[in-house]
Amino acid sequence: MSDPNTKEQEVIEDLLHRPLDICLIAFTIIYNFIILVVATLWIFTNKFEESKKGLTTLTNLKIDEGVTYALFFSGMLGGSFYCLRAIYLRLSAAYPEQKDPEKAPLKVFNIRVWLFWYLFRPWQGGILALVIMCLINGDFLTAKSLEAGNLKSFYILIAIGFFAGLGTQEVIQKIQEIIAVIFSRSKAAEH
Known part of the structure; x- marks a missing residue:
């Protein structure tokens, strides 16, 4: 017959963060912080001035690549911000304030x-930021507070990109609604 204390110990060990889990958590936090820093520096400073010089306006398509990159990076910024917030919330649940220093934190955050x-x-946030801007410019998606003049504001574009990155689930749902409307079968075709 097996020792119940041994089984209880095995269950407790399965609930603890292993060194690999801690390394993966640290890697994920560093990865998202790097994205936050690079995206912020790209959008709001001249730190990447040499890289930005290579970007030109494609006159035949009237696309300003600088704005496109800024929109993409603002979407990444929103996505990374969401990830870091999610990690913080998961880790705060795993490591609550404990009165017993001998008690190990539970593995409620399974990084694997x-x-x-x-x-x-x-x-995903960066790509969806670009898609949202295409939908707005193509009049597939409208926002009452946005007018054509507002869309020329760099900061409005950055905010739209950030919101798209932060709320990717809602953005995907909105895109699915648009797809359902555009590609729905007509009632005449069903008969």
């Missing part, structure tokens, strides 16, 4: 399950 999400979310 969520690692791809934390790595992909900032990129």
Whole structure:
């Protein structure tokens, strides 16, 4: 017969963060902080001035690549901000204020399950920021507070990109609504 204390110890060990988990958590935090720093520096400073000089306005398409990159990076900024906030909330649940210093924190944050999400979310935010701007410029999506003149403001574009990165789930739902409207079958075609 197996010792119940041994089984209880095994269960407790499964609930603890292993060194690999701690390394993955640290990697994910550093990765998202790097994205935050690079995106912020790209958008709001001249730190990447040499890289920005290579960007030109494509006159035949009237695309300002500088604005496009800024919009993409602002979406990444929103996505990384969301990731870091999620990590903070998960870790604060795993490491609550404890009165017993001998009691180890529980593994309520399984980084192995969520690692791809934390790595992909900032990129998803950047891409969705560009898609949202295309939908707004193509009149597929409207916002009552946005007028054509507002969309020429660099800061409004950055805010739209940040919101798209921060709220990717809502953005995806909105895009699915637009797809349902555009590609729905007409009632005449069903008969």
